[in-house]
Amino acid sequence: MWTIFRKELSDHFTSTRFLITFALILMVAAVTTYTAATNLRQALEGVAKPSHVFLLLFTTSGQLFSLAQFNAFFGPLIGIILGFDAINRERNDNTLSKLISQPIFRDAVINGKFLAGVTTIALMLSSMVLLITGLGLLSVGVVPGGDEAGRLAVYLFVSIAYVSFWMGLAILFSILFRSLATSALAAVALWIFFSFFIGFAASLVAGAIAPVDNPRDPRQVVANRNAEDAASLASPVVLYSQATSTILDPFRRTRQNLTMVGPMERFSMERFRNPLPLDQSILVVVPYLTLMIGLTVVCFGLSYVIFMRQEVRST
């Protein structure tokens, strides 16, 4: 298995595809950080005692979007690019049967490919986060505290799991479909749907489940909004962005986007505006994190089972 792993890793790192993707991502990351750092000054103006300034580097949207949003939308693309041709290229090039004829177990092939992909993703994302951290230290001059570093670590872990999920999905498609274009298109279609059209789908579902008859009734509005949020959680993109926004924003106290708060409760909450400790933030989003990691593992397990059951023929 480790030979496959090492071979795949070297393939990834030497491929032009990887270089182009990585260069693109680095550029976007640098630009995002720069604009975020510029906007950070404006955002912090008038705040008496800013806390968790460093995390704002990741969540403040500059000209276009914040880094967290960028990862949520375009992270899947990295996964898809890394995985969409994992198996079917070997098949088409007739290298798979040659591979299997070597003294290598069949599961070593898929495990090695998946592991190599995950390692690549981990390297890319870690270097990106570290790069932004360095840029942030330079431009903002704020040193992240222990809590912030912990949040960044959790964020990195969840991001790796998220991109790995998309890679796993792409590998699954590459097992299912013989054609490179089909598997790539299938993965990209799913990505586009979950990223851009899930909002419409979710509002349709919410309209069916919890219709708003009277837009002035806060109960109905909140119920509708919660139904919409719940429906949109079907998308891993939404799942990921919800989970990470709670991890990266210590002032987010709930998973819900809209909650009913009475005037007294509001006063009571705003009396102490303390950030949540990291463990509380994690506990708040633990269902999402579970789902995220579970999806990744299930996706890989599915690819594994299907691959192991497929016949390998040299056509």
Add this chain to the structure above:
Amino acid sequence: MKTSRWIAPLALAVLSLRLTAIAAEGDAKEDRPPRGLTAAFQYPGVTVEPEDTISVDLLVRNRGRSDETVLLTVAEQPDAWDVQLKKFSAVVSGVFVAAGQEQTLSLSAKPKAPEPGRQAQKLPAGAYRFAVNARTADGVLSQSSSVTVTVREKVRGKERVTLETAYPELRGPSDDKFVFSLEVRNDTDQDAVFNFKATAPPGWETSFKPAYEQKQIVSLQINANSNKTVELQVTPPYNAKAGEYEFRAEAGSPKGKAEKDLKVVITGTYAIKAGTPSGLLSLVTEKGQKASVSIVVQNTGSAPQSEINFQAFKPENWEVKFEPEKIKGLEPGAFKQVEMTLTPAAQALVGDYSVNAQVQGEKASRDVEFRITIKAATTWGWVGVGIIVVVIAGLAVAFKALGRR
């Protein structure tokens, strides 16, 4: 024998009497008898104070046409008194009086010193009779005269110092300052510096101030027959109990002294203190989970609290209960515990909430603010871990079943 009595207090009158005598000399010359003598005290009775010295003028007059030498002897005097007849500062036993002239002598008397070398300071009170016998050298003419000297303490009458106030009794809570306005009258004939003194129960602070001024004074100059207003300010100790307190203000000068009894009635203050036994004002709980904390209520006022109620300023649909619901009858200084139980709403968000417990007593209330930290339930965390473990176990089963082909 003529017994006309003349008594003169001191030499003040001497000059004027001599002038009249000289005036009478010319016109009365022809009808004067050949010899005539008058010797008399200027006044028959005189009253002196113990501090004074006795000196009475004695008039000796030659009414005749021939000069006379008059010998004088003290005929009557109290025991243990020294009596002397003087002309200016010389002690004399007689006097030469030319025809138609008169001489004024003085009789001075003082008690004998109780022991030699010491002067008696004061005259003993009483009435004393002094008699002087005057006779011519040949003994033809003689006359005696007497004076009664009464030594008596001076009756002062209106001459005194008084201290008056319009409001001798003041009421108020123990955190007040009490100001008595005192009028000091100096009805003596002398300007004097008055010293002020106040006696107060222990722990009370007293100070004297001139009216409408902030200086603290110890003494004050008051002119004769005038008055001034001073303020006596008394400050109770912080823990003064309700009740009556007696004060005495004194004003004293060398000439006299006056005092005034004053009273302050403390009605008591209303204050309560509330907190937790440990001083910790934060609670950690989960949503929907009860949490409780003890609140200690202490009556820090000086008046008893008859009833103390509790109220909570809390988010809607939270539940806050106090056990017991109210405290009845809390004496000053005493404290009692109340258990506050609060149940956050099931929809409460993770993070910090503020709950304010209002302790409402009689004319006093106190807020105790608690920070309630809602923690996320860890059960969901374990459920999540469980799900992941199950998924990985499924993967392991797949590895086992399908692997190594």
